[in-house]
Amino acid sequence: MRRSARAPGWTATAYAFAAILTVLAIGPALWLVVGAFQSPEAELNTLSGPWTLANFREAWREGGLAAAATNSVIVTLARAGLNVLLAALAAYPLARLSFRGRNTVFLLVLATTMIPEQVIVVPMFKIAAGLGLYDSLAGAVIPFSVSAFGIFLCRQAFLAIPQDLEEAAWIDGAGSLRIWWSVMLPLATPSLALLALFSVIGAWSDLLWPLVILQSEDNFTLPVAINRMLGVFATNPRVAYAASVLAVVPIIVFFLTVQRWLRPELFGGAVKG
Amino acid sequence: MTSQTLHRPWTPWLFLLPALLVLGVFFVGSAAQVVAFSFTRYSAFRNPEFVGLQNYTTLLSDRIFWSAILNSFLYLLVTPALIALSLTAALVVDSGIRAGKPLRLLLFLPVVTPTIVAAVAWRLVLNEDSGLLNQLLTFLFGWAGLHEIRWLTEHPFTLFSAMMVTAWKGFGFYMMIFLAGLMQVPASTREAAAIDGAGPVGTLLHVTLPALRPTIALIAVISSISALKVFDELFVTVRGVPANQQTAVPYIYDLAFEQGAFGAACAAGVVLFCIILVFSLINLRLSAGREA
Numbered sequence: 088m089r090r091s092a093r094a095p096g097w098t099a100t101a102y103a104f105a106a107i108l109t110v111l112a113i114g115p116a117l118w119l120v121v122g123a124f125q126s127p128e129a130e131l132n133t134l135s136g137p138w139t140l141a142n143f144r145e146a147w148r149e150g151g152l153a154a155a156a157t158n159s160v161i162v163t164l165a166r167a168g169l170n171v172l173l174a175a176l177a178a179y180p181l182a183r184l185s186f187r188g189r190n191t192v193f194l195l196v197l198a199t200t201m202i203p204e205q206v207i208v209v210p211m212f213k214i215a216a217g218l219g220l221y222d223s224l225a226g227a228v229i230p231f232s233v234s235a236f237g238i239f240l241c242r243q244a245f246l247a248i249p250q251d252l253e254e255a256a257w258i259d260g261a262g263s264l265r266i267w268w269s270v271m272l273p274l275a276t277p278s279l280a281l282l283a284l285f286s287v288i289g290a291w292s293d294l295l296w297p298l299v300i301l302q303s304e305d306n307f308t309l310p311v312a313i314n315r316m317l318g319v320f321a322t323n324p325r326v327a328y329a330a331s332v333l334a335v336v337p338i339i340v341f342f343l344t345v346q347r348w349l350r351p352e353l354f355g356g357a358v359k360g
Numbered sequence: 361m362t363s364q365t366l367h368r369p370w371t372p373w374l375f376l377l378p379a380l381l382v383l384g385v386f387f388v389g390s391a392a393q394v395v396a397f398s399f400t401r402y403s404a405f406r407n408p409e410f411v412g413l414q415n416y417t418t419l420l421s422d423r424i425f426w427s428a429i430l431n432s433f434l435y436l437l438v439t440p441a442l443i444a445l446s447l448t449a450a451l452v453v454d455s456g457i458r459a460g461k462p463l464r465l466l467l468f469l470p471v472v473t474p475t476i477v478a479a480v481a482w483r484l485v486l487n488e489d490s491g492l493l494n495q496l497l498t499f500l501f502g503w504a505g506l507h508e509i510r511w512l513t514e515h516p517f518t519l520f521s522a523m524m525v526t527a528w529k530g531f532g533f534y535m536m537i538f539l540a541g542l543m544q545v546p547a548s549t550r551e552a553a554a555i556d557g558a559g560p561v562g563t564l565l566h567v568t569l570p571a572l573r574p575t576i577a578l579i580a581v582i583s584s585i586s587a588l589k590v591f592d593e594l595f596v597t598v599r600g601v602p603a604n605q606q607t608a609v610p611y612i613y614d615l616a617f618e619q620g621a622f623g624a625a626c627a628a629g630v631v632l633f634c635i636i637l638v639f640s641l642i643n644l645r646l647s648a649g650r651e652a
Contacts (some may be wrong), residue, residue, distance in 0.1 A: 097560045101455040105463050108449055112467050115528065118492065119481035132490040177379035180372030192376065199387045201640045205589045205609040206629040209616045210393035211386055218385075230386040233379045263371050292474035294592045295609075299617060310476040310592075317480070317599060328484070331477040342472045346465055351539035 116335065123328035131324075142329035146316065151304050152330050155312035158224060159291060159334075162308055165228045167286035171279055174237030179267045181238070182245035183253065193242075200235045205295065212299050222302040231296065237282050244278035245271055280348040291338050309334040394633075397626035404620035415627035425628060427604040428611035431519055432635075435587045435607050438523040442583050443576060445531040450538030451564070464539070468532040478529045479596035486511040486521050486597075512598050515605045522593040529593075530586070534579050541575030542568070574646070581643045588636050608632045 122131065126139040146152045180186065181193050204211070211230060220226030248271060256266050272279065294310040301307055307315065313330045320326040342349075398415055400408035419425045453464045470478065485492045494508050511521045545568055553563045591609040598605070603614060608628070616625035 097455070098457055101452050101457045102459070104448060104452045105457065105459060108445075108452065108467055109463070111528070112470055112532070115478070115481040115485050116469070116473065119477070119484060122484050130490065132484065132487060132492055132495070173379045173382065176375045180375045184367055184372045184375075186369070186372040189372070192380070195388075196379075196383065199383050201637065202387050202391045203585075203589050203633070203636055205591060205612070206633045206636070207387070207390035207394045208612070209622050209625050209629065210390040210397060212616075213393070213622075214386060214389055229382065233382045235383065238379060263367050263375075267375070288472055292476070292592075294474075294476055294595070295613070299613075310474055313476050313480065314596060317596070324480075324483075327480055331480045335473050335477045338472050338474065339469065342469070343465075346468075349468065349536070351464075351536050352543060354536040354540045 119328055120332055122325055123332045125325060127323050127325055142323075142325040143333065145320070145323075145326045146330040146333070150316045150320070150326055150330055151307065151312055152309075152333060154305055155307045155309045155330075156333070156337075158306060159309040160337075162224055162227045162297070163287055163290040165224075166231055166290040167283050169228065169232035170234060170237050170286040171283050173233035174241045174282060175272060175275070175279060176267070177233070177238045178241030178245055179263075179271060182242045183271075184263070196235045196238055198235075200239075204231075208295065208299055211296075215300055221300060222306055223300075224306060226300040227297045227306075227308065231290070231293075237286070240278050240282050241275060244275035248274045277348065277350070277353060280345065281353050284342075284345055284348055287341060288338065291334075394626045394629050397623055398630045399627075400623045402623035402626075404622065408623065411623070415624045416631075418624065419627055419631065424603045425611065428606055428608050428628075429631070429635075431516075431605065432588055432590075432607040432632075434516065434519055435523065435526075435590060436584055438526050438587050439580055439583045441523065441527045442530055442534055443579055445527060446534035446579065447538055447572070447576070449531060449535040450542060451568075453535065454539060454542050464535070467535060470529050471532040473529065475525070475529055475592040476596050478525050479593055482521065482525045482528070482597055483512065486524075488512055513601060515601075518594075518598040518601050518605050519607075522590065522597045525593040525597050526587065526590060530583065534583065537579060538572065538575055541572050545571040577646055578643075581639055581646060585636055585639045585643070588632065588639065608635075 118132075121134065123142055124138050124140070125131075125135075126137045126141060129135055129137060177196070181189060181196075215221065215226050215230055220229060252270055252274070253266055256270050261269070292310065293308075294314065297308045297311045298314065301311055304312070304315070309330070313327055313334060316327040316330055317324070397408060399410060399412060401411045401414070402408035449467050453460045453467070457463075486494075488494065488508060488510055491511070493511065497509065509517055511517050549571075550563055550567055553567045554560075558566065589609060590607055591613065594607055594610050595613070603611065606614070609632070612625050612628050612632070615621050615628060
């Protein structure tokens with residue numbers, strides 16, 4: 088959207104704001120990178136050396152970072168994969184099949200968005216523990232393997248698909264599962280990709296639930312491990328800085344790879360409801 | 361309706377089953393239990409025992425609980441900051457400058473950053489002795505005796521510190537919603553205003569901002585709901601501060617998982633739920649308005 092008539096100085100103002108916002112957005116993270124590469128005797132919040140990789144080694148060896156990174160990858164992939172799969176499955180009948188109770192089910196699903204995880208964390212912990220999920224990666228995954236938001240997003244996408252495509256497949260003798268897989272899913276790719284993107288970002292960042300459900304260090308995800316390091320290495324916070332840098336790099340790389348799916352117009356629909 | 365009334369009667373339920381199972385057990389089940397447990401004395405070491413409203417009366421006379429609720433309301437101050445930042449960002453990205461697209465990507469990076477990493481980075485920036493922010497304040501206002509604000513230990517600065525992390529991590533997300541909103545403002549309307557002689561500032565004030573009013577309302581509500589649910593930012597950025605400097609969710613976490621008082625934590629959860637519900641209902645009304 089390019090404005091045809093632009094007053095002089097307008098562009099300069101925009102660039103000045105752009106520069107300030109850029110510094111604000113990446114400044115703190117870059118400063119953390121500086122801190123992570125400084126040796127423990129260097130003064131905090133300076134640009135002086137000596138520079139070292141020792142913090143990374145320490146985080147890797149003593150902080151259990153290798154295990155935490157593996158766990159985070161497993162939990163994140165499982166959560167994102169299940170979120171897309173279960174939401175896309177549930178959204179199909181809600182968008183396209185007629186059956187008794189459809190509206191009730193949809194309203195109930197929407198109602199769960201009104202229940203914040205933070206409010207119900209205690210009973211959720213007891214239920215998960217009762218199912219044998221305490222201190223297991225499955226426990227970090229299963230309760231958050233689907234969300235009402237995801238179902239809503241997929242339903243919106245399916246509703247936008249023209250019905251005659253489906254009818255053609257139906258006449259060709261395709262069953263519901265077949266139509267879901269080969270007609271609905273391919274045509275809903277932008278929304279499914281956005282859901283996957285949100286799920287990956289959310290799962291990679293999640294602290295509260297893994298903190299509650301994971302007990303042994305071998306099972307920690309990256310945020311829980313970094314939280315532990317802040318306590319254990321209180322005298323050398325640079326270990327936690329190094330771990331934080333290592334935790335942010337994969338997600339940035341992931342995001343830059345899939346960023347073409349991040350389109351503002353999808354956000355309009357995504358936040359409704 | 362659709363041609364698909366031909367499907368078998370249980371087909372829809374097979375599609376729905378996995379999702380309903382997870383939501384039913386973990387969300388609906390927990391929601392029911394949080395209410396039930398709130399009326400019991402229940403700890404990590406004993407089974408629930410019905411005590412009526414005792415948890416609630418104890419909470420009401422607990423000063424720490426009240427300060428947690430008060431701090432949660434104070435935390436809503438992050439909402440105007442978020443709106444200002446994200447709206448500015450959206451207007452700059454949408455201003456027609458050539459760097460618009462890369463800037464949009466760049467400003468989204470904090471959204472992708474795990475909250476704990478954001479918190480650790482800001483702990484460094486907010487370090488009381490050497491942090492960049494205190495250095496900057498000393499440089500700018502040192503002559504007025506302003507330096508070394510206790511960002512990580514002293515109330516209410518600890519709240520502001522956590523809010524900075526929330527604002528930093530969140531504004532790129534709301535920027536995208538504003539950009540979606542800006543797409544609804546037809547370029548032709550803005551061009552017409554420009555042709556009518558409105559300068560960029562005039563167009564902004566009289567055309568763009570009024571058209572964005574529904575988006576601003578929406579973001580105000582959803583960012584308020586997130587603010588009431590804040591945990592990571594306080595738990596990590598200002599870790600170890602006394603209980604009376606915490607907001608509601610860290611308070612609940614502490615009550616349940618440090619002190620083992622499950623029943624009382626559930627009662628506090630129910631109170632927080634009621635507060636959030638008010639905002640959720642406003643959100644529903646706004647959504648209904650948009651659909652109409």
